[in-house]
Amino acid sequence: MNIRKQMWQWPLAMACTLAMTACVTINIYFPAAAAEKAADKIIDEVWQEGQHPKSNDEQKPAAQPSAQ
Structure with a gap:
């Protein structure tokens, strides 16, 4: 009977x-307060x-190379 008692004590523990x-x-x-801040x-x-308005460089179209 002692062996049966030991068999279920370990799984129970x-x-x-x-x-x-x-x-x-x-x-x-x-x-x-920190999260809200x-x-x-x-x-x-x-x-x-x-x-912020776009700068002048961004508003101008790219210069086209002149055909000669």
Whole structure:
């Protein structure tokens, strides 16, 4: 009877260990103010890129070589 008792103790111990380690959760919290500030900065950068007029070089068509 002692052998039968040992046969199920090892799997039971492993199952309990696995169940306990599976319950570990890692939560990461970001400060709301910092996240909002970063989002505002990105939005401002995107808006500023859209407001810059193109330079004169970008507006002129490429010069055509003259045929001689």
